[in-house]
Amino acid sequence: MQCVILVAGEGTRMRPLTLDVPKPLVPVCGNPVLWHIVDALPSVIDEIILVIGYKGEMIREYCGEEFLGRKVTYVEQKNPKAGTADALFQARDLVTGTFLVMYGDDIHGRDALCEVVAYSHGMLTTYSDTPQKFGVLEINSDGTLAAIIEKPEHPPSHSINIGGFVLTPDIFNFQAELSVHNEYLLTDSVTAYAKKYPVKVVPQSTWIPLGYPEDIAKAEAVLCPQKKE
Numbered sequence: 001m002q003c004v005i006l007v008a009g010e011g012t013r014m015r016p017l018t019l020d021v022p023k024p025l026v027p028v029c030g031n032p033v034l035w036h037i038v039d040a041l042p043s044v045i046d047e048i049i050l051v052i053g054y055k056g057e058m059i060r061e062y063c064g065e066e067f068l069g070r071k072v073t074y075v076e077q078k079n080p081k082a083g084t085a086d087a088l089f090q091a092r093d094l095v096t097g098t099f100l101v102m103y104g105d106d107i108h109g110r111d112a113l114c115e116v117v118a119y120s121h122g123m124l125t126t127y128s129d130t131p132q133k134f135g136v137l138e139i140n141s142d143g144t145l146a147a148i149i150e151k152p153e154h155p156p157s158h159s160i161n162i163g164g165f166v167l168t169p170d171i172f173n174f175q176a177e178l179s180v181h182n183e184y185l186l187t188d189s190v191t192a193y194a195k196k197y198p199v200k201v202v203p204q205s206t207w208i209p210l211g212y213p214e215d216i217a218k219a220e221a222v223l224c225p226q227k228k229e
Helices: 033-039 056-061 086-087 109-116 169-174 184-195 214-223
Strands: 002-007 048-053 070-076 099-103 107-109 121-126 134-139 145-150 158-160 165-167 200-203 207-209
Touching: 002 033, 002 086, 033 056, 033 107, 033 200, 056 070, 056 200, 070 145, 086 184, 099 107, 107 109, 109 121, 109 200, 165 169, 165 184, 207 214
Parallel strands: 002 048, 002 099, 048 070, 121 200
Antiparallel strands: 099 165, 107 207, 121 158, 121 165, 134 145, 134 158
């Protein structure tokens, strides 16, 4: 099974840490963020497709042709500001079957990843006290996805989008429309996809988002609490 990881962004919110390296190579507990993402992947994942952009050559140099025992393939998103759907669609010609999609700045727990890849269509979620800051999930009574609504004023739930999508190549038939922020959002494509396929929503107990420099210390408090400041 393949895993597409979106690592093209410029990481502007993480500056100054991302001035010299891309966000996926910022160290957490002595290893880059990307190492933690790949290390948590289920054993069924045997190939990684990295969608690179900002300082992509550094990611190529770090991962090489094989990383943590998995084959690595690269594709470039020439305009990282075009959004997450545009990033995924760069991998269209490389995907061969049901695959996993991960964001390149979120560290996940292994157990939920192992659970979600058992479904033909699925995604991970977690609870948030401030769901209006995120993409919020509207969930059907059978536990499948109805829609993902970006930063709604009145959230339909406390379940938020954190990536970890299990999709088939049919996702590429659902091109997102340009959002109000001039991006093509993967969440819009997944919402359209979910109208055709039952996307099972799986809770994730360990989700560590890395958006700002101060998030590194928060991540290390979870992943390596013995680390001395």
